Amino acid sequence: MKTTKAYSAASATAALASATIQRREPTERDVQIEILFCGVCHSDLHTVRNEWSSIMATTYPCVPGHEIVGRVTQVGNKVSRYKTGDLVGVGCLVDSDHSCPSCQANVEQFCPGAVFTYNSPDKHGTAPVTYGGYSESIVVDEGMVLRVPLNLDLAGVAPLLCAGITTWSPMRRWGDIKGKKVGVVGLGGLGHMGVKFAHAFGAKVVVFTTSPGKKEDALRLGADEVIISTNAEEMKQHAGSFSFILDTIAAEHDINAYIGMLGLDGNITLVGAPETPLPVSAFALLSGRKSLSGSLIGGIKETQEMLDFCGAHNITSDVEVIPIQKINEAYERLLKSEVKYRFSIDMASLKD
Ligand code: NAP
Ligand code: ZN
Numbered sequence: 001m002k003t004t005k006a007y008s009a010a011s012a013t014a015a016l017a018s019a020t021i022q023r024r025e026p027t028e029r030d031v032q033i034e035i036l037f038c039g040v041c042h043s044d045l046h047t048v049r050n051e052w053s054s055i056m057a058t059t060y061p062c063v064p065g066h067e068i069v070g071r072v073t074q075v076g077n078k079v080s081r082y083k084t085g086d087l088v089g090v091g092c093l094v095d096s097d098h099s100c101p102s103c104q105a106n107v108e109q110f111c112p113g114a115v116f117t118y119n120s121p122d123k124h125g126t127a128p129v130t131y132g133g134y135s136e137s138i139v140v141d142e143g144m145v146l147r148v149p150l151n152l153d154l155a156g157v158a159p160l161l162c163a164g165i166t167t168w169s170p171m172r173r174w175g176d177i178k179g180k181k182v183g184v185v186g187l188g189g190l191g192h193m194g195v196k197f198a199h200a201f202g203a204k205v206v207v208f209t210t211s212p213g214k215k216e217d218a219l220r221l222g223a224d225e226v227i228i229s230t231n232a233e234e235m236k237q238h239a240g241s242f243s244f245i246l247d248t249i250a251a252e253h254d255i256n257a258y259i260g261m262l263g264l265d266g267n268i269t270l271v272g273a274p275e276t277p278l279p280v281s282a283f284a285l286l287s288g289r290k291s292l293s294g295s296l297i298g299g300i301k302e303t304q305e306m307l308d309f310c311g312a313h314n315i316t317s318d319v320e321v322i323p324i325q326k327i328n329e330a331y332e333r334l335l336k337s338e339v340k341y342r343f344s345i346d347m348a349s350l351k352d
Contacts, residue, residue, distance in 0.1 A: 006135035008061040012050035028076040038133035039067025039159035040343035065133030066117040091161035149311025156316030167194035169298030178202035183245035190248040192341035323349030
């Protein structure tokens with residue numbers, strides 16, 4: 001066991017605070033990683049505040065963080081793909097059963113034995129649940145470790161491990177979106193990556209935002225048009241015109257307004273995970289044979305493909321780098337949709 005510095009929450013209403021946790025010694029299949037940067041996902045906030053209690057209640061203390069970039073410090077004797085000194089990434093998964101149909105189909109996130117990076121039962125028994133990346137180091141099964149392109153800024157790479165893959169995966173799955181009209185709803189951590197990818201794939205990208213102040217940024221990030229979603233006139237003009245819409249909103253909202261934007265056979269994929277259910281109008285879907293889907297992060301193989309694509313096309317997340325001591329303030333700003341467009345924690349600050 002190794003004593004490791006971390007930031008954890010003691011309850012749903014407590015602030016995150018400095019703590020120590022135990023990490024296991026690497027087993028033969030494990031990679032031990034010194035964490036350099038960790039992105040701040042809205043899922044961290046939902047989990048810390050137990051907002052998903054009806055689906056997966058939070059076990060405390062809770063150490064969030066699943067957008068991890070770091071350097072390998074030790075490997076088990078059966079690890080073949082990584083060695084000490086390698087730059088690597090870890091996203092939302094730290095292990096799976098490696099053998100079920102989902103693992104064989106490269107969608108480990110749906111494996112019944114999937115172990116998520118935090119708040120997941122810890123099968124090694126080091127702690128009641130897994131502890132995430134707001135910490136000095138982490139120990140991860142080799143199969144869940146990703147290679148990081150060496151040409152990119154590491155603070156901006158960290159968010160690719162969740163925000164990146166979560167927006168990449170449904171867009172890829174929807175097929176070739178080149179030349180098609182694609183909507184991205186919500187310009188936050190996920191949304192801004194969705195805009196970058198949709199633009200890189202050659203789509204005509206329209207951003208829906210509640211924040212008029214983000215309009216110029218949206219255009220700079222790759223949007224062709226920006227709609228202020230609170231303006232009914234602007235919304236009306238786009239009715240029935242989209243092939244695909246990615247909904248990244250973290251809070252309660254009227255999804256029927258966006259279903260109404262879809263054209264014949266159009267699809268809206270939900271990646272945002274609000275605390276409360278969203279009522280869906282059957283008639284909004286029936287007329288035009290539209291579909292509503294969900295998508296959860298992505299498998300390891302496609303995450304590596306996404307990282308390689310980002311390396312080749314120089315794509316990273318737009319980040320505001322913060323010391324870990326600013327994390328509680330960062331959560332408050334996340335709730336006000338103020339972040340541009342992802343906080344990335346410089347983990348060297350944990351040594352202060
Ligand atoms: P974020 O950075 O907070 O962005 C969410 C954006 O949604 C905000 O920037 C804001 O954009 C918009 N928004 C917020 N409240 C709103 C409201 N009341 N009405 C309308 N729009 C609102 O969050 P994130 O990290 O991108 O995560 C977004 C959601 O995806 C969270 O629920 C998170 O848990 C979930 N998530 C899901 C997966 C998955 O695998 N499916 C993975 C990661 C995260 P504007 O200012 O542009 O309106
Ligand atoms: Zn996330």
